[in-house]
Amino acid sequence: MSPRTPRPAQANSDQLPTRVPVADPSPTRQKLIETAEALFDTEGFHAVGLDRILRTVGISKQAFYRHFESKEDLVADVIHWHDRWWRDNCRKLLAQRVGLDARRQLAEFVTLLVEVLEGDVFRGCFFMNAVAQFPNTSDPIHQAALEAKDNIEAMIRDMALGAGADDPAAFARELGILFEGAFATRHIRPPEHVVPFLRRMAATLFAQRLPPSGNGLAIDQPA
Amino acid sequence: MSPRTPRPAQANSDQLPTRVPVADPSPTRQKLIETAEALFDTEGFHAVGLDRILRTVGISKQAFYRHFESKEDLVADVIHWHDRWWRDNCRKLLAQRVGLDARRQLAEFVTLLVEVLEGDVFRGCFFMNAVAQFPNTSDPIHQAALEAKDNIEAMIRDMALGAGADDPAAFARELGILFEGAFATRHIRPPEHVVPFLRRMAATLFAQRLPPSGNGLAIDQPA
DNA sequence: GGTGCCGGTTGACCTCTAGTCAACCAGTTC
DNA sequence: GAACTGGTTGACTAGAGGTCAACCGGCACC
Numbered sequence: 001m002s003p004r005t006p007r008p009a010q011a012n013s014d015q016l017p018t019r020v021p022v023a024d025p026s027p028t029r030q031k032l033i034e035t036a037e038a039l040f041d042t043e044g045f046h047a048v049g050l051d052r053i054l055r056t057v058g059i060s061k062q063a064f065y066r067h068f069e070s071k072e073d074l075v076a077d078v079i080h081w082h083d084r085w086w087r088d089n090c091r092k093l094l095a096q097r098v099g100l101d102a103r104r105q106l107a108e109f110v111t112l113l114v115e116v117l118e119g120d121v122f123r124g125c126f127f128m129n130a131v132a133q134f135p136n137t138s139d140p141i142h143q144a145a146l147e148a149k150d151n152i153e154a155m156i157r158d159m160a161l162g163a164g165a166d167d168p169a170a171f172a173r174e175l176g177i178l179f180e181g182a183f184a185t186r187h188i189r190p191p192e193h194v195v196p197f198l199r200r201m202a203a204t205l206f207a208q209r210l211p212p213s214g215n216g217l218a219i220d221q222p223a
Numbered sequence: 224m225s226p227r228t229p230r231p232a233q234a235n236s237d238q239l240p241t242r243v244p245v246a247d248p249s250p251t252r253q254k255l256i257e258t259a260e261a262l263f264d265t266e267g268f269h270a271v272g273l274d275r276i277l278r279t280v281g282i283s284k285q286a287f288y289r290h291f292e293s294k295e296d297l298v299a300d301v302i303h304w305h306d307r308w309w310r311d312n313c314r315k316l317l318a319q320r321v322g323l324d325a326r327r328q329l330a331e332f333v334t335l336l337v338e339v340l341e342g343d344v345f346r347g348c349f350f351m352n353a354v355a356q357f358p359n360t361s362d363p364i365h366q367a368a369l370e371a372k373d374n375i376e377a378m379i380r381d382m383a384l385g386a387g388a389d390d391p392a393a394f395a396r397e398l399g400i401l402f403e404g405a406f407a408t409r410h411i412r413p414p415e416h417v418v419p420f421l422r423r424m425a426a427t428l429f430a431q432r433l434p435p436s437g438n439g440l441a442i443d444q445p446a
Numbered sequence: 447g448g449t450g451c452c453g454g455t456t457g458a459c460c461t462c463t464a465g466t467c468a469a470c471c472a473g474t475t476c
Numbered sequence: 477g478a479a480c481t482g483g484t485t486g487a488c489t490a491g492a493g494g495t496c497a498a499c500c501g502g503c504a505c506c
Contacts, residue, residue, distance in 0.1 A: 049462080049463055049464085050463070050464065050465090051462090051463075051464095061464090061465080061466095062466095062467095065465075065466085070464080070465075071463095071464065071465090
């Protein structure tokens with residue numbers, strides 16, 4: 001899950017907005033995180049050297065090591081940051097688009113991810129890519145990615161609970177599996193190989209686990 | 224797809240057999256490939272240095288460069304080798320277990336992968352991990368992994384064709400998406416979070432795209 | 447029976463990357 | 477004015493991938 005949503009240069013309020021610093025512990029630190037995120041995303045964690053990041057930010061090595069203990073430390077922070085950013089924007093966008101009704105939010109969530117899947121570039125789930133690049137389960141980076149996955153699943157579970165799912169935890173796991181398959185496949189295939197099937201299977205899952213929706217809301221219809 | 228099936232020490236003829244050199248272009252080369260494969264699988268392509276591989280095989284650096292042009296070259300060959308090995312064993316096993324009936328082979332294919340998903344260790348799909356670790360689409364390693372994915376999809380498509388699927392290509396793509404989701408999720412979750420849903424969705428897909436099977440064969444029932 | 451090649455060895459070397467150490471500087475804050 | 481924060485520079489280490497040169501044993505071939 002969580003593909004790196006390409007942020008539009010001009011963010012209409014209806015689209016995924018460009019990211020905004022959350023707490024801003026230090027402008028330089030934040031700049032390092034966001035610069036690194038962009039580079040890691042397109043080229044992979046290992047392929048991007050510290051020097052690349054430092055040159056891009058315009059900072060010296062010593063200055064970097066005042067903010068982070070190591071490159072590993074930076075990577076873990078990038079993961080945490082991406083996780084928070086992604087969920088915050090999801091929640092914001094869903095509320096903006098369909099209000100606070102959980103059932104409608106769930107349906108819109110699928111729509112939102114389909115939009116991302118239909119983008120020109122798609123590099124898979126940021127967190128799963130991190131897991132693949134740091135396979136050692138005791139690696140802090142690996143663990144940070146797992147944590148992000150847990151957080152996203154919890155978010156879906158909350159919506160499912162609000163929507164009256166028979167088993168919110170199972171619903172969240174199962175929708176997660178569908179998205180995981182869609183994201184992984186979209187990583188290497190065109191959108192049209194993925195989206196129709198995702199819609200169909202999500203509709204099946206909704207029908208199986210959610211109470212019938214009175215308003216005829218059907219997520220398997222194109223917008 | 225294609226998780227690194229843990230090869231049993233004693234291969235019963237009914238289980239996934241230990242691998243056997245196919246053509247054996249050079250024993251040393253083959254030993255390099257298989258040693259590298261095991262290390263890459265557990266620790267990732269970048270984390271494993273050439274020196275580690277060379278020390279394990281017991282060979283000098285110069286000797287290595289007589290067999291491969293570069294580490295990249297070795298990695299690409301490991302991917303190709305794993306692809307061939309995996310498909311060969313799949314076909315062999317399916318024929319062994321259920322004969323040549325395509326419909327039965329498809330059902331058994333699901334069973335086979337479920338067995339793999341239920342193993343103690345599971346590190347995701349070898350090829351998808353490669354894609355994640357070499358995101359540059361023009362990278363020969365990335366392309367080798369894509370090729371492997373194409374080959375596997377073609378294998379499924381052939382079975383679907385034989386089984387009388389309404390649209391063999393769509394069936395193969397869709398079953399692929401289900402497996403992709405199952406593998407990615409199983410990478411970070413226990414089997415029981417994945418397998419029941421995979422069975423359910425595969426059964427749905429079979430019902431949608433394959434002609435009704437006369438013998439009451441149901442893949443959504445546990446063995 | 448040399449010639450040459452194939453697969454292997456050794457050791458020195460280059461470049462890049464992560465990370466360290468030491469010294470220095472400017473602005474804030476107490 | 478002292479101390480802290482965040483920045484600078486340059487020199488350095490260790491480990492990675494990769495190269496170069498020289499050497500060695502077996503074996504095939506004319």
